Amino acid sequence: MTLRSDLRLIADWIRPSTRVLDLGCGDGALLAHLRDARQCRGYGVEIDDGHVLECIRRRVNVLQSDLDAGLRMFSDDMFDIVVLSQTLQAMHRVEDVLRDMARVARHGIVSFPNFGHWRHALSLLGGHMPVTKAIPYQWYDTPNIHLCTPKDFEILAAKLGFSIKRRALLTDGAPVSLLPNLRATLAVYRFDMR
Amino acid sequence: MTPKSLYFDAPLHLASGAQIGSYSLMVETYGELNAARSNAVLICHALNASHHVAGVYADQPKNTGWWDNMIGPGKPVDTNRFFVVGVNNLGSCFGSTGPMSINPATGKPYGASFPVVTVEDWVNAQARLADALGIERWAAVMGGSLGAMQALSWTIQYPGRVAHCVAIATTPKLTAQNIAFNDVARTAIQSDPDFHGGDYYAHGVVPKRGLRVARMIGHITYLSGDDMGEKFGRAMKAENYAFGYGVEFEVESYLRYQGDKFSEYFDANTYLLITRALDYFDPAKSTGGDLRRALAPATAKFLLASFTTDWRFTPARAREIVAALIANDRDVTYAEIDAPHGHDAFLLDDPRYHAEVTAYFDNIGREVGA
Numbered sequence: 001m002t003l004r005s006d007l008r009l010i011a012d013w014i015r016p017s018t019r020v021l022d023l024g025c026g027d028g029a030l031l032a033h034l035r036d037a038r039q040c041r042g043y044g045v046e047i048d049d050g051h052v053l054e055c056i057r058r059r060v061n062v063l064q065s066d067l068d069a070g071l072r073m074f075s076d077d078m079f080d081i082v083v084l085s086q087t088l089q090a091m092h093r094v095e096d097v098l099r100d101m102a103r104v105a106r107h108g109i110v111s112f113p114n115f116g117h118w119r120h121a122l123s124l125l126g127g128h129m130p131v132t133k134a135i136p137y138q139w140y141d142t143p144n145i146h147l148c149t150p151k152d153f154e155i156l157a158a159k160l161g162f163s164i165k166r167r168a169l170l171t172d173g174a175p176v177s178l179l180p181n182l183r184a185t186l187a188v189y190r191f192d193m194r
Numbered sequence: 195m196t197p198k199s200l201y202f203d204a205p206l207h208l209a210s211g212a213q214i215g216s217y218s219l220m221v222e223t224y225g226e227l228n229a230a231r232s233n234a235v236l237i238c239h240a241l242n243a244s245h246h247v248a249g250v251y252a253d254q255p256k257n258t259g260w261w262d263n264m265i266g267p268g269k270p271v272d273t274n275r276f277f278v279v280g281v282n283n284l285g286s287c288f289g290s291t292g293p294m295s296i297n298p299a300t301g302k303p304y305g306a307s308f309p310v311v312t313v314e315d316w317v318n319a320q321a322r323l324a325d326a327l328g329i330e331r332w333a334a335v336m337g338g339s340l341g342a343m344q345a346l347s348w349t350i351q352y353p354g355r356v357a358h359c360v361a362i363a364t365t366p367k368l369t370a371q372n373i374a375f376n377d378v379a380r381t382a383i384q385s386d387p388d389f390h391g392g393d394y395y396a397h398g399v400v401p402k403r404g405l406r407v408a409r410m411i412g413h414i415t416y417l418s419g420d421d422m423g424e425k426f427g428r429a430m431k432a433e434n435y436a437f438g439y440g441v442e443f444e445v446e447s448y449l450r451y452q453g454d455k456f457s458e459y460f461d462a463n464t465y466l467l468i469t470r471a472l473d474y475f476d477p478a479k480s481t482g483g484d485l486r487r488a489l490a491p492a493t494a495k496f497l498l499a500s501f502t503t504d505w506r507f508t509p510a511r512a513r514e515i516v517a518a519l520i521a522n523d524r525d526v527t528y529a530e531i532d533a534p535h536g537h538d539a540f541l542l543d544d545p546r547y548h549a550e551v552t553a554y555f556d557n558i559g560r561e562v563g564a
Contacts, residue, residue: 041523043520043526049531049532049546052529052550053546053549053550053553055527056497056527056529056550056553056554056557057553057556057557059557061525061526061527062527062528063516063520063526063527063528064528064529064530064531065513065528065530069513072513072517073513073516073517073520074517074520075517075521078520078521
């Protein structure tokens with residue numbers, strides 16, 4: 001089974017045989033890959049019924065819950081690394097969840113769609129909220145309530161005392177080197193939270 | 195299938211310190227035990243159910259097993275792949291030794307003298323049943339509510355004998371409110387003039403009025419408020435109030451019907467005994483309230499499920515178990531199903547819930563070569 005390219009990048013940033021928590025783990029593809037290819041152990045938290053079923057089929061340890069109640073099920077320092085993949089933008093209490101991530105693990109990986117993409121800017125200049133492949137929702141019907149740019153995220157990370165170790169700005173899963181803040185659709189960070 | 199009675203003549207030592215010299219358990223099985231004896235699944239029942247888990251009897255086509263939507267050929271627990279065992283617990287009233295049985299020492303029904311048994315005692319009796327059936331290790335032990343407490347207890351008492359624990363709509367221990375409801379039910383039974391201190395058999399009567407109230411109060415706790423509202427609302431049997439105290443609202447009529455039906459077939463002493471077993475269940479009692487340590491011996495893999503509108507055993511209670519298992523680094527999957535039917539949802543047909551159990555058992559089947 002081929003892993004989505006951004007998940008492949010995240011997987012490459014996770015050391016073998018570590019304990020991983022995947023918040024908003026979707027269909028469990030990342031955790032299944034980490035288990036089979038990297039001998040990692042871990043749990044996923046996911047709210048969607050269809051995704052939970054996919055996780056069970058993949059024999060991934062999935063806990064059906066929202067992130068707040070989900071994180072409460074874990075005690076301090078239970079994991080080596082916690083992943084929050086394309087979930088940040090839909091969370092109500094971003095700061096609290098990031099702080100709680102720091103409680104359960106030392107290292108974190110976060111990915112989110114780049115709201116600073118030039119198409120979004122263009123759309124706003126034209127008088128409309130952007131609707132793109134990365135953010136495919138109308139403004140009145142979107143789960144995304146906390147959109148940000150890489151620079152915005154870096155400010156929050158600094159405020160929380162997270163030290164960024166790696167950053168990748170991607171379009172269609174491939175790194176963007178020229179004007180990445182404007183041209184990347186997805187931002188991925190790996191950082192130490194303590 | 196036909197139920198059969200298995201007789202055990204080695205004494206069973208109980209948590210209370212008492213013992214039962216010999217006893218019988220009613221058992222029903224479905225499917226075939228494979229040559230490796232690796233595909234056996236034990237189904238534990240809750241308060242008022244029995245060994246009759248699935249299917250119908252040839253001579254009783256309407257007597258469908260209590261978890262028939264879950265267990266059977268092609269169902270989530272597929273009896274074409276698994277050898278499924280249903281057992282009626284000690285102290286129940288569907289043919290296993292209980293308060294209605296004759297005490298060999300006196301030649302009379304046990305009645306009030308039947309010892310109080312616990313979830314752990316049931317599991318010990320079930321382990322002997324496993325021995326008798328030649329099953330060293332269950333592919334899964336499964337139950338809902340009180341049945342799930344037995345499944346959990348299996349993983350603590352006999353860790354090597356359970357590969358998977360499937361625990362639905364359950365809790366690590368009852369709350370004060372849960373115990374309070376049980377106490378109201380027991381008080382209703384004990385204050386029925388026909389109860390005679392539990393020895394009503396000798397008087398040729400049954401404390402039906404008490405049982406009826408016990409069932410009515412229990413039944414309210416199995417349903418969600420919304421579900422009841424949707425089913426009955428304020429619907430009345432007649433158009434106008436009668437300005438009396440008879441049955442006027444549909445919900446009254448429904449509860450009384452349930453109560454009457456129940457009091458016809460269920461034994462009052464068994465009701466006391468089983469609700470007490472519920473009250474006493476608290477595996478963390480011996481570890482100073484630390485559920486993680488209580489579950490430390492367990493090596494099984496777990497599937498837990500709860501239902502959002504279950505106010506008897508809420509999702510938060512199930513999450514306590516999940517958290518303890520995670521802290522022990524166990525394999526655990528937890529499904530929180532958004533279903534409107536309250537505690538009873540575990541017995542009902544819900545496509546998401548059944549799909550999840552199907553997927554989980556499919557994996558078990560592959561694991562054990564079933």
